[in-house]
Amino acid sequence: MTEVVAQTAPRASFLTRDRIIKWAPLLVLVFLTLVFPFFEWLEDLQEGKQHLFLVDSRFFSIRNAARILIASTPALMVAIGVTFIILMGSIDLSMEGTVSVCAVIFAFAFISWGGTLASWAWLAIPLALVVGAVLGFINGLVHVRLKIPSFMASLAMGFVGTGFALLLTGGDRIRVEDEIFRSLLTVRWFNFPIMVYVALAMTLLAWFIQSRTTLGRNFYAVGGGEELAHASGLNVTRVRLMGFTLAGVFFAMGALLAVGRIGIAETATGNNFMFISITAVVVGGTALWGGIGGVWNTLVGVLIVNVINNGMVVIGLPSYAQDGVLGLLVIIAVVLSTDRKSVSFVK
Amino acid sequence: MSFIKKFIEQETVSRRNFLLASAFGISGAAAARMFGPSPVQAATYSDPTIAWSYRNRTNPYWNEIVSGGEAFVESLGKSKGDLTHLINEGSSEKSLADVKALLAKTNGELALAIDTNDAPNARPVVESCVEAGAYVSTLWNKTDDLHPWDFGDNYVSHMSWSDEGPAEQTARILLDAIGGKGGVVHLGGIASNNPAIERLAGLKTALLDYPDVELLDAQPADWDTQKANQIMSSFITRYGDEIKGVHCANDTIGYGVLEALRAEGMDIPIVTYDGNPQAVDLVREGRILATVFTNPHWGGGITAALAYHAAIGTFKPSEEPKEHREFYGPTIMVTPDDAAAFKANYIENVPTYDWTDFWGPANGQIQYK
Numbered sequence: 001m002t003e004v005v006a007q008t009a010p011r012a013s014f015l016t017r018d019r020i021i022k023w024a025p026l027l028v029l030v031f032l033t034l035v036f037p038f039f040e041w042l043e044d045l046q047e048g049k050q051h052l053f054l055v056d057s058r059f060f061s062i063r064n065a066a067r068i069l070i071a072s073t074p075a076l077m078v079a080i081g082v083t084f085i086i087l088m089g090s091i092d093l094s095m096e097g098t099v100s101v102c103a104v105i106f107a108f109a110f111i112s113w114g115g116t117l118a119s120w121a122w123l124a125i126p127l128a129l130v131v132g133a134v135l136g137f138i139n140g141l142v143h144v145r146l147k148i149p150s151f152m153a154s155l156a157m158g159f160v161g162t163g164f165a166l167l168l169t170g171g172d173r174i175r176v177e178d179e180i181f182r183s184l185l186t187v188r189w190f191n192f193p194i195m196v197y198v199a200l201a202m203t204l205l206a207w208f209i210q211s212r213t214t215l216g217r218n219f220y221a222v223g224g225g226e227e228l229a230h231a232s233g234l235n236v237t238r239v240r241l242m243g244f245t246l247a248g249v250f251f252a253m254g255a256l257l258a259v260g261r262i263g264i265a266e267t268a269t270g271n272n273f274m275f276i277s278i279t280a281v282v283v284g285g286t287a288l289w290g291g292i293g294g295v296w297n298t299l300v301g302v303l304i305v306n307v308i309n310n311g312m313v314v315i316g317l318p319s320y321a322q323d324g325v326l327g328l329l330v331i332i333a334v335v336l337s338t339d340r341k342s343v344s345f346v347k
Numbered sequence: 348m349s350f351i352k353k354f355i356e357q358e359t360v361s362r363r364n365f366l367l368a369s370a371f372g373i374s375g376a377a378a379a380r381m382f383g384p385s386p387v388q389a390a391t392y393s394d395p396t397i398a399w400s401y402r403n404r405t406n407p408y409w410n411e412i413v414s415g416g417e418a419f420v421e422s423l424g425k426s427k428g429d430l431t432h433l434i435n436e437g438s439s440e441k442s443l444a445d446v447k448a449l450l451a452k453t454n455g456e457l458a459l460a461i462d463t464n465d466a467p468n469a470r471p472v473v474e475s476c477v478e479a480g481a482y483v484s485t486l487w488n489k490t491d492d493l494h495p496w497d498f499g500d501n502y503v504s505h506m507s508w509s510d511e512g513p514a515e516q517t518a519r520i521l522l523d524a525i526g527g528k529g530g531v532v533h534l535g536g537i538a539s540n541n542p543a544i545e546r547l548a549g550l551k552t553a554l555l556d557y558p559d560v561e562l563l564d565a566q567p568a569d570w571d572t573q574k575a576n577q578i579m580s581s582f583i584t585r586y587g588d589e590i591k592g593v594h595c596a597n598d599t600i601g602y603g604v605l606e607a608l609r610a611e612g613m614d615i616p617i618v619t620y621d622g623n624p625q626a627v628d629l630v631r632e633g634r635i636l637a638t639v640f641t642n643p644h645w646g647g648g649i650t651a652a653l654a655y656h657a658a659i660g661t662f663k664p665s666e667e668p669k670e671h672r673e674f675y676g677p678t679i680m681v682t683p684d685d686a687a688a689f690k691a692n693y694i695e696n697v698p699t700y701d702w703t704d705f706w707g708p709a710n711g712q713i714q715y716k
Contacts, residue, residue: 058584063611067580070610162405171410173625185610193610262572262606267405271571313581319538319566 024336025285025300032304032329033060036311043315059314062191069192070185072306073199074099074258076299079277080206081136081250083298084243086281087210087219089226089290090143090150092244095251095277096270097161098135102128102255104165107174107265110181117180129252135161136248140241154244158274165267173266176259184260195257202253207295215242223290280305283333304333389500390480391660392456397651398449400433400442400461407599407623408643412486415647416460419655419702430651433461439468446472455479458654460647466490477501482658484650491715495672500664503657506650507713508676510542510620513639514549514596516680517618519556520637521592524616528559529591532582534568534575534604536596543567546596546620563589568600575603583611593617598626601635622681624694631686640679640693645700645708652702661703670712677708 037057044051054060078095085092106128114121135157143153176182184195210216218239221229230236254273259265284301286293308329312322399416401409413432420430433449435442442464450457459481463469469489476483477498484503495502521531533550536543547565554562563586568575575595582590592615593608595601601619608615619626622640629635657664664672681689692698701707 058587061584064584067584067610071577071580166403166405171404171407173407175625185606258573262576262603264572264602266407266572268571269573272573309577310581310584313564313566313578314585316564316585 021285025283025297025304025333028283028333028336029300029304029307032307032311036060036307036315039315059311064310064314066188066192066196068303068306068310069196069199070261071310072302073195074254074261075273075276075280075306076199076302077202077250077254077257078273079280079298079302080203080295081247081254082277083206083281083286083293083295084210084219084250085150085247086286086288087223087290087293088240088243089223090240090243091278091288092139092150092154092247093274093278094135094139094154094158094161095254095273097158097163097165098132098139098248098251099255099258099270099273100165100267101135101161101168102132102252103259103265103269104168104174104267105131106252106256107176107259108168110176110178111174116178121178125256128256129249132248132250132252132255133245134248136245136251137241139248140244143244144237144240162267162270165270169267171267173264176263176265181260182263184257185263195260199257202250203295203299206250209246210295215239215246219243220291223292225291276302276305279330283330305330392658395456395458395482395655395658396431396449396453397429397458397655398431398433398460399647399651400435400446400459400463402437402462402464403434408621411643412647415644415649416651418644418697418700419648419651422702423655435464437464439464442468443471443475447475450475450479450481453481455481456658457481458651458658459483460486460650460654462486463488469493473498473502482654484654484657486646486650495664496669500657503664504650504653504671505673505713506646506676506709507673508542508641508678508710509714510545510639511549511552513678513680514546514594514620515553516549517620517637517639518550518553518594520682521594521616521618522553522557522560524636525560525591527557530561530563530586530589531592531594532563532579532586532590533565533594534578534596534600535565536567536570536600538567540570543570543596550594568596568603570597570599572599572603575600576607577603579604579607580610583607583613591615595619597621598623598638601626601629601638605629605634622679622689624690627681627686627690627694630681630683631690633683637680637682640681640689642677642679642693642708644697646676648700648702649705653705656703656705662705670709671706673713674706675710675713677710 037054037060040057040059041051041053058064078099082092082095106124109124109127110121113119113124139154139157142148142157143150146153184198185193187194189197210219218234221234222236222239226236255269258269280301281298282288282301283304284293284297284299286297308326312325317325397420399413401413404410404413417427417430421427431449433442433445435445446459446461457476459476461472461483463472463485466488467490469485470493473483473485473493480501482501482503485505487507489505495504525531533547535547550562554560564582566578568578579593593604595604595617598619598621601617602625604617616636618636619638622638626635626638630638656662679689
């Protein structure tokens with residue numbers, strides 16, 4: 001009898017190319033959180049002030065971390081929603097309309113059902129999530145049933161959403177003043193407001209869906225090769241529909257946190273979410289062609305974009321330079337963090 | 348699809364005319380000038396179409412403007428729906444194309460109130476209207492060399508606001524409130540917008556009289572609540588307690604600033620601009636020190652009224668003095684002392700304006716620097 005001995009694989013070197021690319025977004029984030037304090041240190045040095053690098057930094061402080069996280073939470077929810085879609089190799093550009101509609105419907109329902117979380121008005125929260133799901137579902141239907149590319153279908157649905165939100169509000173703002181609801185922003189546990197923990201919980205939920213459910217694995221299957229997934233008996237249409245619906249729920253979550261942060265729901269609540277969420281997903285290392293990346297990448301991506309936005313003001317970069325610098329940093333981050341060698345062409 | 352074809356043909360013809368006119372040259376234009384503006388008597392109409400052309404209704408400011416236009420139309424005994432809306436969504440090309448299409452549809456029997464989206468677009472819009480015999484009144488955007496009196500009766504009027512003076516007044520209220528020393532920050536509108544430039548200039552003028560106050564930073568917040576919120580948080584990181592007061596270019600920015608301060612448990616004076624209802628409430632509660640009301644409801648109504656009444660022949664624009672052709676809109680300062688009265692007079696009851704009192708609330712002839 002021959003003895004079968006398990007062969008250990010040859011030890012991979014610690015810094016493989018795969019590993020570097022996998023961790024590159026995080027490295028970019030760490031680099032950025034060190035480089036902004038450096039500029040701060042340099043500025044104080046020129047003015048002849050005593051300044052210990054990092055220790056005395058205003059940027060590298062808990063208070064500022066809380067500010068960056070507050071700014072990040074609504075965008076993170078929206079970006080996670082779109083991550084699922086991008087994992088499938090599709091794209092969803094309906095977030096601005098969906099966020100506006102959910103925010104406005106939430107605010108109307110919340111005010112008319114009592115105006116405080118300590119009444120039936122709490123039902124406005126599940127209502128907003130349902131509205132998000134419905135909008136996402138319609139979006140998915142337009143995409144898969146009418147066979148319109150997701151790019152165009154979702155963009156169009158986004159416009160419909162913005163128009164609908166405008167119809168509801170007539171251009172007015174709705175203030176949500178309830179102290180209990182606003183405690184999302186005003187009450188802090190361990191230096192961070194509650195909304196940060198809510199976002200963290202939702203991120204964990206998204207990670208669970210992505211890695212521990214069939215649906216999550218199907219997203220990767222569709223993104224990795226749709227024909228193959230289809231040939232293996234996967235109902236691709238159904239996966240897509242569920243993906244868009246799920247994205248809608250996360251957009252609604254983003255809308256709730258956006259209202260929690262500003263205390264105002266209006267048609268403009270959804271503004272700018274398209275740019276920041278798509279940028280964050282890509283910067284985080286999720287590939288636009290699908291199948292690669294995930295929730296943690298998106299978390300890092302959102303943080304990168306918000307750290308840049310905050311850092312540029314904190315180091316006193318002139319406003320006219322900020323947009324240019326943001327663009328350059330995004331390109332650098334994408335170059336570092338996505339594996340483009342495996343792609344034969346980029347469209 | 349014949350109407351599309353017709354439109355394209357018309358466009359082609361007008362482009363050809365334009366080329367011919369260019370070839371005709373400056374000498375020809377100069378010769379035409381000698382005979383004075385439009386020798387043909389402008390025709391008036393019994394029931395012209397009334398239209399408002401603007402960006403969109405998402406913005407509360409434009410919403411107020413257009414509601415004024417609707418109030419005017421209702422005062423004529425018509426319904427709200429009789430006001431034609433041309434929505435340009437921030438595109439000058441769309442603005443011009445819509446106007447031309449409406450001119451073709453109405454055969455020039457049109458009273459048009461318009462913000463042309465940017466200043467250079469005002470000339471082609473006005474010239475198209477004059478050529479078609481329609482009556483046009485402009486709001487906000489036009490170039491300094493374009494004047495209603497150069498176009499006879501058809502270019503009825505232009506209204507704008509000078510924001511520098513009122514913004515300087517709010518700045519003085521702010522600087523007095525912080526005791527005339529310490530640091531202030533400014534959050535502005537889209538950097539290239541004229542009101543944004545004027546409102547920052549107003550602050551800077553006021554600062555000349557307060558040598559102990561330092562303008563720590565001024566960043567554009569693009570009239571956006573969420574962007575303002577983010578920038579204010581970053582300012583707090585950079586300057587912390589050095590910030591004693593905040594000068595905001597409008598109310599929308601102010602809301603974002605207030606929430607950023609609330610998140611930090613900070614309470615420092617801020618001033619805003621525009622006099623939106625919610626800002627007025629905040630002034631009444633003392634959370635905003637001052638805002639400036641520009642009465643967009645009246646502005647939107649009166650601009651449509653001027654074009655309409657010129658079109659039906661109630662008055663003859665060319666016989667009016669220049670300060671009735673180009674004038675500043677009204678500005679009202681709202682402070683905690685008078686916020687309650689202001690709210691009762693202007694917000695809870697939208698005043699019923701006399702839409703034939705064209706120049707009563709206006710603020711004098713527009714001055715060019």
